[in-house]
Amino acid sequence: MGSKCKMKGVANLLQTFIDNKSLLLGKVLHAHILRNNLLTNTFLCNRLIELYSKCNDSSSADRTFNYTPHKDIYSWNAILSSHCKAGNLNFAHKVFEQMPERNVVSWNNLISLMVKNGYQEKALDVYKLMVSEGFLPTHVTFASVLSACGSVLDLQLGKRCHGLVIKIGLDKNIFVCNGLLSVYAKCGVIRDAVQIFSDIDEPNEVTFTSMMGGLGSIDGVFEALEMFRMMCRKGVRIDSVSLSAVLTVCAKGGEYGESGCSADSDRLSCNVVLGEQVHGLAIKLGFENDLYFSNSLLDMYAKNGIMNSAEIVFHNLGKVSVVSWNIMIAGYGQKGNGGKAIECFERIQCCGFEPGEVTYINMLAACVKCGDVETARQMFDNMSCPSVISWNAMISGYSQNEDHIEAIDFFREMQFQSVKPDRTTVTVILGSCAGMDFLEGGKQVHAALQKAALHTDNYVASGLIGMYSKCGKTEIAGHIFSSLPMLDIVCWNSMIAGLTLNSLNNEAFMLFKQIQCGRMSPTEFSYATVLNCCTKLSSLFQGRQIHSQIVKDGYESDVFVGTALVDMYCKCGDIDEARKHFDMMPVRNVVTWNEMIHGYAQNGRGDEAVCLYEDMIASGVKPDCITFISVLTACSHSGLVDQGFRIFNSMRSEHGVDPELDHYTCIIDCLGRAGHFHDVELLMEQIPYKDDPVVWEVVLSCCRVHGNVSLAQRAAEELFWLDPESSTPYVLLANIYSSLGRWDDVRAIRELMSDKQIVKDPGYSWTEQKEQDTSLFVG
Template identity: 85%
Template structure:
């Protein structure tokens, strides 16, 4: 019998099915089937040779099954991935050992059922089985996949208790859990205690450091890996490249968050690219896709295209990365072209392809094409629904976003937290309070209203609909507040002109040790601006420098705006001049600041510097620079800039632009030119234009034009007191008191009441201590 067992083992090792069947026949003929050990070897043979029929038949015909028999057939079903039969066998087992549990946990993990695998593990421990290093390798992998840090920590305690804390597989699993959950202090401690880290150890560390943007630290880890002689494979190189891909995030203005960071990450990525080529991985598809991703996310599409063309056989993932890269740059045309080439090359788009296409079209402003893409999807997931709904919401087509949300529910697609937050934004954009209330009620029913992300959307919706008390109630009812909720509440108070309350809430947030974000600082600077409080604005500026946000373009622009509107033009220029990155809004704020503070020449020079720098002016830029020309009497220059709008920059003048240039002409006494322009422009019947003319007539004593302007205003805006007051002032300045009396009698007769004036003072002694730490 020993000889037969040895022969069966040889058949198993060599996968010799035919010889194994001959031995099986011999065992049947010699009545050796009662030997459970031989039956178990036969089940193992058929399992190894992928013969399910004979494996199960042999198991059924085994007269005396032991735990090894059950484990053999269970192992077979686990190997084939048949979860249904594996669970059935597992439940029928008269007894189980740790191997049985390990097989089922491993199978569930392979089938993507991480949560169920963890449930099986908990039941295993509850029934008194002691996990092995194989158990922990699977369970810790599942914990990392679902970010279950608490269970990972409990596993860590058990690992130490049973003495597996030096096993490399277990240590790598623990390190991976902590790294994926962003708890790098514990990950570093585990790494330091490993005597001989392998490539998995280093790859996990690099991945974890990448998640917390530790680019330099991840690269140092890679250098250490190389120095220790640990084998560098395509997976470890891909891990470094994924870290380098972290630098290409765009802000809401389409600018990179940090130019230095982008440059650093691209240079490091190019170095890894060179090393990959040197080590002979240039044809590795997995690594090739990582290179594509690194270049695409950093916006270097020419390099991405070069890598793509060198891939021997690109995969769907490769095409998806390219489409996402074009989409990130807002180049929807290139994304569509890539999508068409993908299909022409015989690749079938998957859901990621469509999501990337939706994002590309939406970012490029082509919502119509995005909708066509969406309508062609047979069964869009919630992510796809979110993408198209967000597209309409971002383009302020809130009605269509809400209609799609309703259609989504008719299609029985369950909304997630992203969906409801976007819809709350659309309800706010339409001031659709009733719709927002309905969403709120549904959220309470689904117990989602306490989710911080959703709560932030609710606070924003009620604030924008003027129901600040409801917003405050939601804010105060939250069991735990995150920075999104704080920011939403501060912004809501500011939106409702409760700037002092917003400022005090910001102070309260800092006292609670909640770290402000760029949005927090931009919002509180807006409060200082509206309160005309330079004193408090300077305090906020000091804290911004301390927290390291001074170089952020979003915060920097808010600082420029605050200094300009509080009258400290030198402070505004000082900060503007030192900003490493500026966007169109930053330029506009500084130009407008000069204009409002009477520095017309400086505003025009800055406008010219902006054009020379390659920045493209927008409609707001021209309002700012034309205002500067108007306030400083730069008539010829203003007229030249006005005429250049369409001819040089392709921008059609709007009402505000005409108002600025007419104001410029009228202030300088060029009433004839102003009248000629008013006859040609499409906004002749707008009251603001005539108010500008009437105001300038007072300065120059042009009574006839003033009377004409006043008559137009009486017709266009009969309830306004402005034309009466301005015309009366003109008459009084010329000593025409009878005419003044007539105007006042007319106001009395028509019950026109003059708006009262007011003054503003700042109390520097109040609320001076705003920050903690």
């Protein structure tokens, strides 16, 4: 009896040391157990292994396990748990394989360890083996397995787990429900996630955080924020993770629906305001020094482009991590501020941090964004073992800067280094091949893709369709399109754009109709492309039909679709309808303004074009070189010389836009049409484009209108020398002579054309055909 009491006292004392993680006292007690020959008691041995495991002394746990004379399943689970806690996956797996018998705890320990170490696929394989051997999962099992399903987006296994959960009666367990909700949310099946959420009697902070993350992933920003408000109303504990989830939603943006922030500019404003409110709440709750939350706050400000606020948060951080620096670098990169990004990169090293792969990728993206590919290359060369993402960043940088030869050379070097390209790599390279009309290179990439069985990947196939289309091989593009087993909307859009690019507008329009006949819904890009077809076909009737469909599908407020509509109505001659739609657009970018101004110019309504230009300036939109071409063209066509000259002179001084060839030709045309030839000759002495034939053609054309023979002869002589094969100067000069009745000079010009074998270019006109029901492609 005394021995049993003594044993119980030792066991109770040992439990106290385990609870308090008292390693030193535990070792003293271990010595006492040894002296009193109590190690023959398996229960005490198991508790000692647990003590060492809790105190992170895995070597002592191993020794105790090895000296345990009578190991039972609890001994094996204790040492397995010890290795799992220490993160020793190889040792844990070896212990698991050696176990004479296993129970659910054994399986749970191994699955949990694999998930924590990022081996989700292997963890799911172990789970499947566990079930096949007849073990019944517990709520602990499902917590790990569902986490793995969400990470690898394995919706099918998640659904099977859901069925088993209901079968064994765990569908009310909060941990399991949270796991299921997370799987459905991460896989984008929000309807099922909402159903699970509504069935939970007492949702906790994890439940709400998972729902907010899922809603944010599908741009349900308003709904995610409503979820946060509900969390607050229900009195659920708000932690740094839930606050970070809200900030992630604010960083992502999206449509706000009932919040009223549907436009891009309003959306940005809402993102920042809501993020600032969360910032204030975090300070109130005392989370401002939480590093996880602070990094989320940094990310929200950086992704919304509010770098001043991001800098304040960063400088107030009590503790800075590499993640914090990475966010700042990415933020500066997004704003195109490469200098600040480089400064951050240098400060990381000065502060004793080691830049990681993400740091370098962010730096590469920042340098590429601001066009500094050379610095990006230096960064890349300093990387010891760049991943495929880094290679892609460099190849994309060269491609975006239209240095396609360097991009292709870099792609070859990537292969020499045995780095396997992914779908992003080959799509960018196909774009470079198309950019330099390198059809043979594109074919080689195509052959390599067929060998690797990647050519049926829709993302890659879309790149192939684009490459062949841009190289003028629409038949091959059509064959790739037709042979794809499953077509997504990106492939349809690529094929339609390819046909439009090659002036096969009727075929592109018919292909668009096939999308409407199928189950797929057109996107903004689909509508913008098909509107371009209507514009090129000068088909106002079809353009109006497409407009009706756009309104029905809710894309009328999209800035790109809206701009395409304005362009279509302008170029099809319905300028009033174009202006009506322009005024209704909630958001306009500089391209939208340019299209409307250009529409007025092309339709001879120069006063309205100038007024609209002035409205654009007053609204704060910065004009670009295209803006000035449009408004100067309007002034030229409508004889608005003073306004044209004023706008031309304001380009550099007020707006920082240097005049280019097109701007000089516009203002010369404006002056020449009005008969201000003295000003034309003065301007011709100053411009840096005297050797460009286009300028002299404009001068010659203006001379024809006003019968200015002397300047016309000078312009013609310049053109004879600059562009000897062109018939334009001969025809224009002959027209001037004929209008003045100088028939001998007309005859001399025609004889000169005959002697030099110059042939006049034929004219042509447009006619609109009725709709046809034929198509080259079958979807």
